[in-house]
Amino acid sequence: LYLNTENTNSLPNSILKSNVDRDKIKTGIAHIGLSNFHRAHQAYYMHELIEQHQELNFGICGIDLLESDRKIYNILKDQDGLYTLITKKANGTIDYKIISSIIEYFYGPENPLAAIERLARPDIKIISLTIAEDGYHLNETTGEFNLTHPQVKEDSLSKFNPKTVFGYLTQIFNLRKERGLPGCTILSCDNIQANGDTVKKSFFNYVEKTTPSLLPWLQENTSFPNSMVDRITTVTSAKDIELFKDTYNIYDQWPVVSEPFSKWIIEDNFISGKPDWEKVDIQFVKDIEPFENAKLRILNAGHSILGILGTLNGYKYVHEVANDEDFIFFLEHYIKTEVIPSLQNTEQQNLKAYKKEVIDRFKNPHINDSLSRICKESSSKIPIFVFPTLLKQLSNQESIAHATFVMAAWCKYYDGVDDYGKTFDITDNLSNQLIRTAALSQQNPQLFLENNSLFKDLVHHDRFKERFEYYLSKLRSLSIKEGLVLMNTGKL
Ligand code: NAD
Incomplete structure (x- = not known):
C-alpha cells in the first residue's frame, strides 16, 4: 500500500496519532524548500502543535523552486502531504511518526504564477525558508549578496518567471502592496550566520536594484527574525524506506531520517503573528x-x-x-x-x-x-x-x-x-x-x-x-x- 490519507487507516495509533480533523487545518505558513531538514524540524514542530494543542491556523503550504525538487513535489502530492519521520536513537530504537502538517504544495518551475498568487494571499503570515547556502546567492568569497549571479540577473530581467527566492518574494509583495494587503514575516531556517539579517539584506539589495518603489513598503510591512536551528537530518537511504515498508506494509517513497535531539531558538520579531510555538518548546529570545x-x-x-x-x-x-x-x-x-x-x-x-x-x-x-x-x-x-x-x-x-x-x-x-x-x-x-x-x-x-x-x-x-x-x-x-x-x- 502507498502512503496516503486513505491507506493510513491500517497504521497503529503510535505512529499515526491524530486527534485533529485535517480538513479543519488552515494554511498560515508558506515554506520554500521542502528539504529533508524542514520536514524533520519545522514541519515536525507544527505537527506537534496541531496534534497536541489543536492549533488549526498554521498549516504549511510547501513550495519548491528547483528543477531537482520535482521528485519531492510529486511524492508529497501522491502522499497527500504525508510522510514518515524516522527517529533513530543511540540505543538502536527506531521511532516512526506520520507527519501531517504540510497541507498544500506548489511547484514553481511548473506554474510560478500560481505559487506567487498563493503566497500573496493574506492568510500566509510567515514565509519560511530552507534554501541551503546556495539559495541566498551570496558571493562565495566576500559573503555579500551577489547581484551579478546569472540567475539573479536573469530574474531581474524577466520578472514574471522568477527562478530565485528573491524574484518570487518581489512578485509576492508587489501583489500584496498593490492589493492593499498586509505584509508578513520571512523566517530563514538555514545554517547561515545571522540568517534573518542576511536574507533581509540580500532581498532589499535585490529590490533596490529591480523594483525600488517597493522598498519603503517592505520596510514597513515585513520582518526577518534570526533563528538558530538544530537537528541532525541525514540523507534517506533505500534501507530506511524498506524497513518501514517491511514493518508496516506501507510504502512511503521519501521518509526523513533524524536524531531524537531537536532545538529551535528564534528572535521574537514576527510582524503578522506566529503560532504558539512555546508550547512545543521552541525558545524565543531578544538576541540570538x-x-x-x-x-x-x-x-x-x-x-x-x-x-x-x-x-x-x-x-x-x-x-x-x-x-x-x-x-x-x-x-x-x-x-x-x-x-x-x-x-x-x-x-x-x-x-x-x-x-x-x-x-x-x-x-x-x-x-x-x-x-x-x-x-x-x-x-x-x-x-x-x-x-x-x-x-x-x-x-x-x-x-x-x-x-x-x-x-x-x-x-x-x-x-x-x-x-x-x-x-x-x-x-x-x-x-x-x-x-x-x-x-x-x-x-x-x-x-x-x-x-x-x-x-x-x-x-x-x-x-x-x-x-x-x-x-x-x-x-x-x-x-x-x-x-x-x-x-x-x-x-x-
Ligand atoms: P536538502 O538537500 O534536503 O535540501 C536542500 C533544499 O534547499 C531543497 O529544498 C532545495 O530546494 C533548496 N535549495 C537549494 N538551492 C536552492 C536555490 N538556489 N534556490 C532555492 N532553493 C534551493 O538538504 P537538507 O539537509 O535538508 O538541508 C537544507 C538546509 O537546512 C541546509 O542547507 C542547512 O542550512 C539547513 N540545516 C540542515 C540541517 C541538517 O542536519 N540536514 C541541520 C540544520 C540546518
Missing part, C-alpha cells in the same frame, strides 16, 4: 547571536572538523570518526581550549554540557550521516564555523593550535586523496581554485592562503601563517592519525 555562535562554532565546526579529518583517514560516516578516540580527543580539546574561551555573552548557556551533548550526538551509530554530506561546500562552511574562533583567539593572544591544525588538514583535503591512497570526490563551488592552491602549497604552503577574499583578516596574522606552514609541512609527511596522536600528546 550568542546561541547561534555557540551552535555554529561547536556543533557545525565539530561536524566539519570530523568530516575533513575523517575523510583524510578513509572514514565514511560521522559516527566512525566520533567513536575513534584520537579524533574525538582532538575535537574535545579544540572546543574546550579554543572555542568556549572565545565565545562571548554565554551566561544563559551551559557550554560544557552542550559540548558533551554534541559529541554524544555525533557518536550515535544509527544515524549514518555521511562525511561527504558534511564536507560538501566546505569553503562556505569553514569561514563561518572555524574562522571566527581563530580570529578571536588571535586577538586575545590565546592558543590557535587546534584550529590551525584543522586549516592545514583542510588544505590537504583538497588533494582529494586519503591516507590509504584512495581518492574521494570534492563538491565545492570553489573546488577548482582550492585544488589548485592546495597543489601549489606543496612548494610554498602560504600559497593556499593567497586568496584574500576567502581568508580575509587571517592573512594579516603572521602567528597564524607561521603555525599553518608548520602544521602543513608536518602533515605532508605524517598521516592525519599520526598528526592527531602527536597533537593530543602535546608533541606537535
Whole structure:
C-alpha cells in the first residue's frame, strides 16, 4: 500500500496519532524548500502543535523552486502531504511518526504564477525558508549578496518567471502592496550566520536594484527574525524506506531520517503573528547571536572538523570518526581550549554540557550521516564555523593550535586523496581554485592562503601563517592519525 490519507487507516495509533480533523487545518505558513531538514524540524514542530494543542491556523503550504525538487513535489502530492519521520536513537530504537502538517504544495518551475498568487494571499503570515547556502546567492568569497549571479540577473530581467527566492518574494509583495494587503514575516531556517539579517539584506539589495518603489513598503510591512536551528537530518537511504515498508506494509517513497535531539531558538520579531510555538518548546529570545555562535562554532565546526579529518583517514560516516578516540580527543580539546574561551555573552548557556551533548550526538551509530554530506561546500562552511574562533583567539593572544591544525588538514583535503591512497570526490563551488592552491602549497604552503577574499583578516596574522606552514609541512609527511596522536600528546 502507498502512503496516503486513505491507506493510513491500517497504521497503529503510535505512529499515526491524530486527534485533529485535517480538513479543519488552515494554511498560515508558506515554506520554500521542502528539504529533508524542514520536514524533520519545522514541519515536525507544527505537527506537534496541531496534534497536541489543536492549533488549526498554521498549516504549511510547501513550495519548491528547483528543477531537482520535482521528485519531492510529486511524492508529497501522491502522499497527500504525508510522510514518515524516522527517529533513530543511540540505543538502536527506531521511532516512526506520520507527519501531517504540510497541507498544500506548489511547484514553481511548473506554474510560478500560481505559487506567487498563493503566497500573496493574506492568510500566509510567515514565509519560511530552507534554501541551503546556495539559495541566498551570496558571493562565495566576500559573503555579500551577489547581484551579478546569472540567475539573479536573469530574474531581474524577466520578472514574471522568477527562478530565485528573491524574484518570487518581489512578485509576492508587489501583489500584496498593490492589493492593499498586509505584509508578513520571512523566517530563514538555514545554517547561515545571522540568517534573518542576511536574507533581509540580500532581498532589499535585490529590490533596490529591480523594483525600488517597493522598498519603503517592505520596510514597513515585513520582518526577518534570526533563528538558530538544530537537528541532525541525514540523507534517506533505500534501507530506511524498506524497513518501514517491511514493518508496516506501507510504502512511503521519501521518509526523513533524524536524531531524537531537536532545538529551535528564534528572535521574537514576527510582524503578522506566529503560532504558539512555546508550547512545543521552541525558545524565543531578544538576541540570538550568542546561541547561534555557540551552535555554529561547536556543533557545525565539530561536524566539519570530523568530516575533513575523517575523510583524510578513509572514514565514511560521522559516527566512525566520533567513536575513534584520537579524533574525538582532538575535537574535545579544540572546543574546550579554543572555542568556549572565545565565545562571548554565554551566561544563559551551559557550554560544557552542550559540548558533551554534541559529541554524544555525533557518536550515535544509527544515524549514518555521511562525511561527504558534511564536507560538501566546505569553503562556505569553514569561514563561518572555524574562522571566527581563530580570529578571536588571535586577538586575545590565546592558543590557535587546534584550529590551525584543522586549516592545514583542510588544505590537504583538497588533494582529494586519503591516507590509504584512495581518492574521494570534492563538491565545492570553489573546488577548482582550492585544488589548485592546495597543489601549489606543496612548494610554498602560504600559497593556499593567497586568496584574500576567502581568508580575509587571517592573512594579516603572521602567528597564524607561521603555525599553518608548520602544521602543513608536518602533515605532508605524517598521516592525519599520526598528526592527531602527536597533537593530543602535546608533541606537535
Ligand atoms: P536538502 O538537500 O534536503 O535540501 C536542500 C533544499 O534547499 C531543497 O529544498 C532545495 O530546494 C533548496 N535549495 C537549494 N538551492 C536552492 C536555490 N538556489 N534556490 C532555492 N532553493 C534551493 O538538504 P537538507 O539537509 O535538508 O538541508 C537544507 C538546509 O537546512 C541546509 O542547507 C542547512 O542550512 C539547513 N540545516 C540542515 C540541517 C541538517 O542536519 N540536514 C541541520 C540544520 C540546518
